[in-house]
Amino acid sequence: MAAANLTMTNLEKLKNLVIDVFLIDPSEFRLDLRRDQVDTWDSLGVVSLAVGVQETFGYHFTQDEALSVTSVSDVAGILSRHGITFDGA
Amino acid sequence: MVPITTDDSVIPVLLDGPACGVRDLEEHWDRRPTFAYLPEKSVVTPEWVQDALQALPSRFREDHFCLLTSGSTGNPKLVVGCKKRAERLAEVLHRVQESSVVAETLVSLPLSYCYAFVNQWLWARVAGRRLRMTPGLGRPDVLRESLRDAHDAMLCLVGPQVPVLFRLFGEEQFAGVVRLHFAGGRFPQQHLAGLRRMFPNAHIFNNYGCAEAMPRLTLRLAEDADQASDIGRPLPGVHLKTGESGELLFLSEYRAVAQVDGSGCRVITDEEWIASGDLAHVTGSGRWELLGRSGEVFKRYGEKISLPQILTTVSNHWHGQVHHYRDRDGAGEEGYVLVLCPAPAQETLQMLLQAFRGGHPRTHWPLRIESTEALPLLPNGKVDGLALRDQENKSLHWRQRI
Numbered sequence: 001m002a003a004a005n006l007t008m009t010n011l012e013k014l015k016n017l018v019i020d021v022f023l024i025d026p027s028e029f030r031l032d033l034r035r036d037q038v039d040t041w042d043s044l045g046v047v048s049l050a051v052g053v054q055e056t057f058g059y060h061f062t063q064d065e066a067l068s069v070t071s072v073s074d075v076a077g078i079l080s081r082h083g084i085t086f087d088g089a
Numbered sequence: 090m091v092p093i094t095t096d097d098s099v100i101p102v103l104l105d106g107p108a109c110g111v112r113d114l115e116e117h118w119d120r121r122p123t124f125a126y127l128p129e130k131s132v133v134t135p136e137w138v139q140d141a142l143q144a145l146p147s148r149f150r151e152d153h154f155c156l157l158t159s160g161s162t163g164n165p166k167l168v169v170g171c172k173k174r175a176e177r178l179a180e181v182l183h184r185v186q187e188s189s190v191v192a193e194t195l196v197s198l199p200l201s202y203c204y205a206f207v208n209q210w211l212w213a214r215v216a217g218r219r220l221r222m223t224p225g226l227g228r229p230d231v232l233r234e235s236l237r238d239a240h241d242a243m244l245c246l247v248g249p250q251v252p253v254l255f256r257l258f259g260e261e262q263f264a265g266v267v268r269l270h271f272a273g274g275r276f277p278q279q280h281l282a283g284l285r286r287m288f289p290n291a292h293i294f295n296n297y298g299c300a301e302a303m304p305r306l307t308l309r310l311a312e313d314a315d316q317a318s319d320i321g322r323p324l325p326g327v328h329l330k331t332g333e334s335g336e337l338l339f340l341s342e343y344r345a346v347a348q349v350d351g352s353g354c355r356v357i358t359d360e361e362w363i364a365s366g367d368l369a370h371v372t373g374s375g376r377w378e379l380l381g382r383s384g385e386v387f388k389r390y391g392e393k394i395s396l397p398q399i400l401t402t403v404s405n406h407w408h409g410q411v412h413h414y415r416d417r418d419g420a421g422e423e424g425y426v427l428v429l430c431p432a433p434a435q436e437t438l439q440m441l442l443q444a445f446r447g448g449h450p451r452t453h454w455p456l457r458i459e460s461t462e463a464l465p466l467l468p469n470g471k472v473d474g475l476a477l478r479d480q481e482n483k484s485l486h487w488r489q490r491i
Contacts, residue, residue, distance in 0.1 A: 021490060023446040044390065044451045044491060051419070051490040 010057070010079070011086050017052045018072055021045060034071045049075070057084050100125055100142045100150070102135040105201035111220060114200070114210065118154070118172065125155035125167060128201045128468045133157065133165050137351070141167060144354035149347060156203050158300040166350040168203070170303045175207055178305060178343035179215040181325055182208065185308055186294060191268055192241035193219035197232060197250075202469040203304040204272045208245050208296070226250060226470075229257045239265030244288075247273035247470040251280045252410045252430075254287065264290050272296040272304070273471055275397070278317035279404040295320060297379075299365045301345045301357070302327075306365065307377060317404070318379040318397055320369075329369075329377060330362065337369035337377070338362035387415075387423055392452040396425060399455075402448050406440045407433065410464055414478040416456055418491045424456040428477060429486075432460035438486055457488040 008016070015029050022040045024033075035041045041049075046069070050061045057079055061069075065078050076086045101122065103113060106129030117124040123145070125138050142155065154175070155167040182188070194213050198205040200222075213220040221242075223235045236244075236258075244266050246254075269284065269291040271277065276295040277284070284293060293311035297320035298304040306329065309321025323329050326342035340362055347356045357363060368380040380386065385396040396413055403411050410430040418424050433441065438458065445454045461483045465476035 020487070023442045025443075040446055040451060042451055048451075048490040055490065 009087060010084055011076075013056050014072065014076060014079075014086070017049070017056050018075075021048045021052050029072075031073045031076060032071060035069070053079070059084065100139065100145070100155070102127060102138050104129050104135070105199050111200075111210070111222065115214070118214070121151045123150050123153040123155065123169075125157075126201045126206070127157050128199050130468055131157055131165070138167065141349045141351055144349060145169065145347070146354065146356065153346065155349070156201060156206060156300065158203075164350065166348050168300045168303065168345040169347040169349060170345050174343045174346075175211055175303055176215050177326075178303065178324075179207060179212045181343075182212055182305065183216045185324060186268065186270075187292070188212070188216060188218075188243065188268065190241060191216075191218060191243045193221055193239070194243040194245070195235055195239060195266075196220065196222050196245075197225040198245060198247065198470055199225075199468050202273070203300045204247075204296070204298070204469075205245055207304055208270060208272070209243070226253055226257070233258055233261070236263040236266065239263060242266050243268035243270065244291075245270045245272070247271065248275050248277040248280075249410060249412075249464060249466060249472055250470050251277045251284065255280070255283055258287065260286070262286065263288055266291045269293045270296050272298060273469060275400065276309075276311075276317040276320075278315070279408060281311055297321070297377075301348070301363050302339060302341055302365065303343050303345050305343070306339055306341065309376075314376070316378070317401065320377050320379055322376060329371070331368075331370060332362075332364065335368045335370065335380065337365045337367045337379075339365055389422055389424055389452045392450065394425070394453055399425075399449065399453060402444050403427065403441065406444050407437065409433070412464055412472045412474070412477060413455070414474055416478075418456055418489065420491065424489075426457045426459060426478075427455040428464070428483065429458065429460045430464050431462060432484055433458075433486065442487060451489075454489060456491075458486045459483040460486060 018029060019026055022038050022045055024038060046066060050066045054060045059079055059082050069075055080086060101124040103124060103126045149169055152172050153169050154172060155169050158166055158168060194209045196205060196209050200206055200210050210220060223232050225232060242265050248271060266288045267290050269288050295309040296305055297307040305324060306327050307320045307323050309319060328340040330338050332338050344363060345357060347354055367382055368386055369377050371377050379397060381395045381397045387394055407429060412428050413425045416424060416426050461480055465473040465480060467473045
């Protein structure tokens with residue numbers, strides 16, 4: 001599991017995280033997926049996503065960042081600004 | 090077993106198991122002095138029982154019997170029953186369960202378990218039927234032979250035994266079982282089709298009750314409902330109502346007369362409504378429906394969580410065993426952990442997660458989904474919730490990141 005995680009791209013890691021946190025079907029995942037399109041992206045979902053980002057990428061969202069996220073691409077954008085790149089994104 | 094004594098200050102304590110034959114039990118039932126009947130292995134010692142029973146009023150020192158509740162709550166206590174009341178209940182059960190066609194009862198649970206004690210041992214005695222002891226699932230080979238040899242038999246089980254039966258006996262059918270009774274927890278509604286295959290001639294009953302009821306309160310024929318939470322209607326002589334917080338309360342002609350624990354004896358009066366430990370409501374048709382154990386309904390982030398309702402969702406997608414234990418999330422908020430047995434396939438897990446997404450808000454989702462090779466069981470066949478929480482070899486399949 002850990003070895004597989006090492007070979008995953010950051011985009012794949014983000015995809016798995018979003019699927020796992022919001023329980024969406026893999027086919028639903030898109031970078032431009034917005035909060036208002038996911039019924040399970042509620043307040044606890046915001047917290048879960050922030051915890052998941054820290055566990056997966058080692059970056060801790062500030063409170064403002066966590067609250068400003070309205071789409072998957074926002075997450076990728078914040079992480080990119082902190083050196084975590086998403087090739088192909 | 091403590092031998093029969095002529096010392097009236099000592100209440101004989103019988104231990105279930107090979108040391109105590111059914112004949113010993115018969116002998117103590119026939120004598121007037123009250124006796125206690127305990128599981129062979131339990132959280133209390135005969136000495137604890139003797140000490141606790143010092144508090145028993147003199148009027149209960151004859152014509153009564155004491156059984157130990159499972160202790161799964163961590164607070165073991167003795168329930169004191171009246172022999173005559175219990176015999177009356179056995180007669181009522183014989184009538185309402187249409188047991189005249191039953192020739193024998195196969196015992197696969199510890200007889201010291203209130204349900205088996207009244208539903209099987211005492212019923213067999215009162216109705217003049219054969220009692221056949223088996224070693225239960227501890228010796229599946231012997232149990233299978235007993236089931237193969239069964240003739241117009243009644244069998245009493247608890248829900249967690251069913252998947253084990255299926256695993257052990259596969260597609261085998263036991264046509265000699267004509268009555269199949271369940272009690273001691275959630276009715277295994279999800280296994281009904283399998284039970285019908287295994288016991289093609291059996292009428293299947295959901296028997297709701299509790300130790301303080303000694304032990305039965307309601308009766309439901311399996312066909313009469315499609316939800317495990319439906320417990321049917323009260324037995325003759327039993328009255329049910331709900332308390333202010335939705336707790337199920339009962340008055341019963343057969344109930345225990347006192348409870349005894351390390352802190353003393355509490356006498357139960359005839360007028361006292363007793364809490365069964367469950368939340369429930371009555372439907373328009375007069376049937377009763379469980380909403381959860383008093384401790385199985387709790388609030389998480391302000392939302393009421395009913396674990397039995399959640400288990401209903403789970404059982405629609407998962408046909409193995411399932412149990413749960415309580416835990417807290419990283420914010421200190423109360424939640425629960427779902428434990429499946431055996432480990433689910435990835436596809437099944439995904440279906441389960443989708444069922445949570447589709448049918449429940451996030452607050453209802455489990456903190457974790459784990460699996461174990463075997464659910465730890467108490468001697469009476471119920472899942473040992475405390476041991477399950479502490480079990481070290483569980484596998485983690487999914488968790489909420491919170």
